[in-house]
Amino acid sequence: MSDAVRTLRVHRFKRGDDAPRVEEHLVPAHEGTTVLEALRWIQLQEDPTLGLRHSCFHASCGTCGVRVNGRERLACVTRLSDVEGAVIVDPIANLPVLHDLVVDMAAFVARFPQPHPIVRESEFLPESSPADGIDDHERYEDCIECGLCLSACPVAATDDTYVGPAALAYAQRMIEESRGGDREALLHWADQDAGAWRCHAAFECTEACPSDVRPAQRIMALRRELRGRRTDHDRAVPDRPATVTGASA
Ligand code: SF4
Numbered sequence: 001m002s003d004a005v006r007t008l009r010v011h012r013f014k015r016g017d018d019a020p021r022v023e024e025h026l027v028p029a030h031e032g033t034t035v036l037e038a039l040r041w042i043q044l045q046e047d048p049t050l051g052l053r054h055s056c057f058h059a060s061c062g063t064c065g066v067r068v069n070g071r072e073r074l075a076c077v078t079r080l081s082d083v084e085g086a087v088i089v090d091p092i093a094n095l096p097v098l099h100d101l102v103v104d105m106a107a108f109v110a111r112f113p114q115p116h117p118i119v120r121e122s123e124f125l126p127e128s129s130p131a132d133g134i135d136d137h138e139r140y141e142d143c144i145e146c147g148l149c150l151s152a153c154p155v156a157a158t159d160d161t162y163v164g165p166a167a168l169a170y171a172q173r174m175i176e177e178s179r180g181g182d183r184e185a186l187l188h189w190a191d192q193d194a195g196a197w198r199c200h201a202a203f204e205c206t207e208a209c210p211s212d213v214r215p216a217q218r219i220m221a222l223r224r225e226l227r228g229r230r231t232d233h234d235r236a237v238p239d240r241p242a243t244v245t246g247a248s249a
């Protein structure tokens with residue numbers, strides 16, 4: 001028995017469509033019903049073609065990111081009761097939409113300094129022991145690569161060459177404690193036109209991050225590192241390293 005019926009307005013788009021459309025559904029809801037549960041109800045009861053992505057249902061896989069009434073959210077931990085009125089569900093922004101609420105995350109990963117393997121070999125090396133400042137490192141390790149920070153970023157909204165907050169936070173984390181990575185190459189990557197200096201310090205990424213990575217603060221730390229490097233090297237940079245590349249590098 002449900003407590004209420006809520007209105008969901010869901011973004012729909014399939015390849016070949018001329019334009020996206022909004023589809024309205026009336027969904028039975030209890031006090032704790034999440035946006036993801038409501039979307040799954042639509043998929044199971046009314047339209048199996050609704051495209052969405054999810055896995056863990058508990059904010060750890062990063063796959064269910066959407067915008068709910070314009071704000072970046074993980075659908076699996078956002079309750080309908082947190083939203084007043086109609087619940088408007090859109091895909092995250094600043095990435096190509098493949099199907100309904102599903103965006104192309106390959107375009108997100110491509111922004112990271114490359115190579116960016118899903119499981120880094122260095123994590124299994126015996127010498128990969130935590131360095132001083134482990135709290136900071138633990139914070140970045142919380143990144144679930146959901147893309148919400150990129151969606152919320154006003155710079156990424158107007159400049160698709162900007163590598164974005166998650167990639168820069170990753171680079172800063174690796175520069176702090178490289179685990180076998182090439183620190184100088186990462187600094188050079190971050191110093192590119194589309195890198196750390198492109199951020200306008202809106203801090204929207206930190207606001208949107210569901211995992212307390214605080215990417216904006218990481219970008220500021222990266223800038224401090226780059227300023228020190230420029231002083232150290234009298235703004236001279238080495239030849240571009242071949243081992244670290246990025247989509248916009
Ligand atoms: S930094 Fe935060 S918002 Fe950005 S991808 Fe990682 S977990 Fe998601």
Ligand code: FES
Binds near residue numbers: 054055056060074077
């Ligand atoms: S389903 Fe895994 S984070 Fe939401």
